[in-house]
Amino acid sequence: MDSLQFIGQVHSSLKNINDCPLQEFEGAPEASIHINKEYLSAISGLKTGSKIIILTWLHKGNRTTLTTKPRNNPNAKKTGVFATRSPDRPNPIGLHEAEITAITDDGRISVSNLEVLDGTPVIDIKIAL
Amino acid sequence: MDSLQFIGQVHSSLKNINDCPLQEFEGAPEASIHINKEYLSAISGLKTGSKIIILTWLHKGNRTTLTTKPRNNPNAKKTGVFATRSPDRPNPIGLHEAEITAITDDGRISVSNLEVLDGTPVIDIKIAL
Numbered sequence: 001m002d003s004l005q006f007i008g009q010v011h012s013s014l015k016n017i018n019d020c021p022l023q024e025f026e027g028a029p030e031a032s033i034h035i036n037k038e039y040l041s042a043i044s045g046l047k048t049g050s051k052i053i054i055l056t057w058l059h060k061g062n063r064t065t066l067t068t069k070p071r072n073n074p075n076a077k078k079t080g081v082f083a084t085r086s087p088d089r090p091n092p093i094g095l096h097e098a099e100i101t102a103i104t105d106d107g108r109i110s111v112s113n114l115e116v117l118d119g120t121p122v123i124d125i126k127i128a129l
Numbered sequence: 130m131d132s133l134q135f136i137g138q139v140h141s142s143l144k145n146i147n148d149c150p151l152q153e154f155e156g157a158p159e160a161s162i163h164i165n166k167e168y169l170s171a172i173s174g175l176k177t178g179s180k181i182i183i184l185t186w187l188h189k190g191n192r193t194t195l196t197t198k199p200r201n202n203p204n205a206k207k208t209g210v211f212a213t214r215s216p217d218r219p220n221p222i223g224l225h226e227a228e229i230t231a232i233t234d235d236g237r238i239s240v241s242n243l244e245v246l247d248g249t250p251v252i253d254i255k256i257a258l
Contacts, residue, residue, distance in 0.1 A: 002186060003132045005219045007211075039219060042195040045212030052211075055184075055222060057131060066171040082136075082181075082254035083174030090134045090168060091252045093184060093222070123220045125211035 004057060006121040007042070008035040008107070015118050017060060031114040033122050035107030043125070046103060054096040055124040056116050061092030094120070097128060133186060135250040136171070137164040137236070144247050146189060160243040162251050164236030172254070175232060183225045184253040185245050190221025223249070226257060 012031035033054065035043055046052065065088035069076045081089040098111040109125075141160035162183065164172055175181065194217035198205040210218040227240040238254075 002188075005192070007219055039195065039211075042209040042211045042219070044196065045208035050212070053224065055220075055224075059131070063134070066168065067173065078173075080171040080173035080175065082168075082171045083179070083256050085255055085258070089253065090136055090171070091184075093253050095182065095184075095224075095255065124218065124222050126214055126224065127212050129214070 004123050006036070006057065006123060007039045007125075008033050008122040010056065010114060010116050010118065010120040010122060012114070012116065012118045014115065017117065029115075030101070031111060031116070033109045033111065033114075033125075035109065037107070040107050043103070043107060043109070046100060046109065046125070046127075048100055048102055050100045051128040052098060052100060052111070053126045053128055054098055054111070054114060054122060055126075056094035056096065057121040057123050058087040058092035058094045058116065059121060060117065061087040061089065063088075063090055063092060065089065093123070133252050135165070135186065135252060136168045136254075137162050137251040139185065139243060139245050139247065139249040139251060141243070141245065141247045141249075143244065146246065158244075159230070160240060160245070162238045162240065162243075162254075164238065164251075166236070169236050172232070172236060172238070175229060175238065175254070175256075177229055177231055179229045180257040181227055181229060181240070182255045182257055183227055183240070183243060183251060184255075185223035185225065186250040186252050187216040187221035187223045187245065188250060189246065190216040190218060192217075192219055192221060194218065222252070
């Protein structure tokens with residue numbers, strides 16, 4: 001077992017869980033990531049237009065859930081969470097592909113297509129391959 | 130801050146770090162994931178041919194590294210780790226797309242294209258979209 005470092009957090013107009021689309025392609029608001037000061041040097045090289053992968057910590061996820069009905073459909077068969085994209089899972093890590101639409105020197109990164117709640121911790125950013 | 134649960138581990142012929150290809154497309158051995166017993170129910174619904182995303186915990190990564198020279202090229206410019214795929218980063222999470230080539234009831238999942246060291250902890254599996 002190991003502990004995570006939160007490298008920043010999401011600022012978004014999505015203030016509660018019922019505002020969230022179920023999948024990214026269903027439309028998400030513009031959102032931004034605010035990088036914590038101590039990690040600022042780790043974003044050098046990112047720029048407007050960069051395609052990135054963002055890993056978030058979906059802190060509202062239920063970590064004891066092992067099976068679920070996909071997309072909350074009561075008629076669906078129970079499925080293991082590892083065969084889904086449910087935020088309820090042992091390690092509730094969100095995976096998001098996005099493009100940087102603006103970035104400032106003090107670590108505010110605006111991105112397209114990030115559909116998580118305001119205040120969600122960010123745990124990693126990687127350049128997309 | 131929050132702590133991770135290791136849901137399984139990778140078994141691979143890659144026994145030390147010099148065996149590892151720098152990027153997935155450079156060729157990786159067949160490898161398997163052994164799911165820990167307490168998480169077995171979470172893999173129901175996964176089957177041979179399923180395309181999945183595997184998140185690993187790259188336990189040999191240096192968590193204090195914030196800038197790096199991409200691909201260990203001494204002539205490259207120092208770049209923030211969030212603009213790279215380096216395993217050295219505050220949360221050394223590996224991201225891998227793979228296809229299941231075999232799966233057993235006791236949680237052994239053989240996959241194509243997983244280039245991490247033998248013994249690497251697995252922290253999440255998601256179905257690919």
